[in-house]
Amino acid sequence: MRFAVSYSTPYYGVDPDRIVAFAQHAEECGFEGLYMPEHIVLYPGATIGPVELPPTLPYVDPLSCLAFIAAATNRILLGTGVLLLPYRHPVVLAKQLATIDVLSKGRMRLLTIGLGGLPGEAAAVGVDYAGRGRRADEAIDVMRLLWAGDADGVSFHGEFFDFDDLVSFPKPHGRADIPIHVGGSSRAAARRAGRRGDGYFPGGMLTPDERRTQLDLARTAAADAGRDPRALEYTRWASTEITPDRVEAFAAQGVTRLVVNVAATDPVEQRDEMSAFADRFRLADDADDDAG
Template structure:
């Protein structure tokens, strides 16, 4: 089992010293990766489910923040949970992600993308909320095409993106393409993970039967797309106080990575250290 951790800037703060201290401590503890959440813009009345989000929550750009973290660390992998892909142009994003990967010497490897749930965020970025699924599928294809293209360029003619003989450098560090994990809590997300993803990272508000059904669906879609279902990584959220029995249960469900979510801000480092000791992350 791999263990990563999420830095929830809206609750821990966007102070640069605190972010770097958190990242360095996570690396010293032995966590595999550090995840950052994403929102481009909030507004009064924005809700995720029944939770109304305070519009002043400080969401720094996750890619800028991860670049900043990469310069101060040596080993820890860089992740997003989740990057709102339909609201970013994939031609620009391909360059940004490859640049971070090169500058970090191959650590931009936990990219997780999702659709977003706030209609006002889509409107603000000029995206039709109803098309964001198709737009995401197309953007994933564009990212991979640009990363794999050579000096002669690549072309694409889709519903949302079109270009001819486009060349994008630098390339990811030492690999043809960056892994793209799919986040979400819907069956559509599970299907997308099977058809296009290198991994599936479902949300936290699902019952056990629905979770199992979604994982089965992702694997079935992978088979239908002539992809290897066994190669699909399966990431789940966990808690800082989770017992070994819970980890064993998740492993039995096929989970390959656990991401520790929000922790009491007043006891961040102590709780991270205790978790690392309990699961021998430093070994």
């Protein structure tokens, strides 16, 4: 099992020194990666399910913030949970992600994309909310095509994106592409993960039966697409209070990575909470083994 941690600026704040201190401590503890959420804009009355989001919540741009974190750290991987893919142009995004990956020496490796659940957010960036799933599918294909292309260029002709002979450099650091995990809480998201993703990261408000169904759907979709379903990573949310027995139960369900939320909001208490978790699961020892 691999363990990552989430930093949510709406609840922890946007002070740059605090963000760096959190990331550096997470790295020192041995966490594999650090995740950040995204909302591009909010508005009065915006709700996700039963939860209304105060419009003044300070969501930073996650890619800009992860690049900032990368400059202050050495090992920790960079993740999004989730990046709202339909609201970004994939030609520009492919360049942004490859740039962060190159400058961080290959650490932009926990990218998780989602569709977004706020119709007003889609309207603000000129995207048809009903078609955002198809748009995301094309965007994944476009980015992978650009990363794999050579000096002769690549072409794409789809419903949302259309171009000929485009050349995009630099390439991701040391590999042909950047892994793309798919987040969401729907069966469509599970199928998308199987058809196109390197992993599936479902949301937290699902019943155990629905979780099993969605994981089966993801694996079946991968096999139907000629992909190896065993290669599909499976990420879940967890608390820093999780016990070793509960981690074993997650592993038995096929989970390969847990992303923990830190309950404390005070910086000192946050560091203590991460340290206690790291000690419980000997994260620093595992990180030293990986480095060796």
